[in-house]
Amino acid sequence: IVFELSFVSNVLLEIYNIKGQKVTTLINNPFEAGSHKVIWNAIDQSSGVYLLRFNTAETNETKKLILLK
Numbered sequence: 001i002v003f004e005l006s007f008v009s010n011v012l013l014e015i016y017n018i019k020g021q022k023v024t025t026l027i028n029n030p031f032e033a034g035s036h037k038v039i040w041n042a043i044d045q046s047s048g049v050y051l052l053r054f055n056t057a058e059t060n061e062t063k064k065l066i067l068l069k
Contacts, residue, residue: 001026001038005056008032012055015040015065018048042067 001013013026023045026038050065 001040001052002035003038003054004035005031005033006058009056009058011036012053013038014053016051016053018050020051023050 003011005011008030010028010030012028015023015026017023024040026040045067047067047069050067052063052065054061054063
């Protein structure tokens with residue numbers, strides 16, 4: 001998961017299943033401005049559709065992810 005920040009901000013990345021249940025919190029830490037990469041180790045998850053919640057001081061986004069094994 002790649003994201004870019006224009007200034008220092010706390011970043012919250014959470015993964016939810018299609019039922020809206022939180023699967024995991026990937027990060028909840030401050031990050032410097034610039035490009036960043038986070039890896040979701042989904043070895044214990046089944047294939048399917050997941051939602052990525054991305055929150056910073058400047059944006060709140062939800063993206064659909066498809067996990068194929």
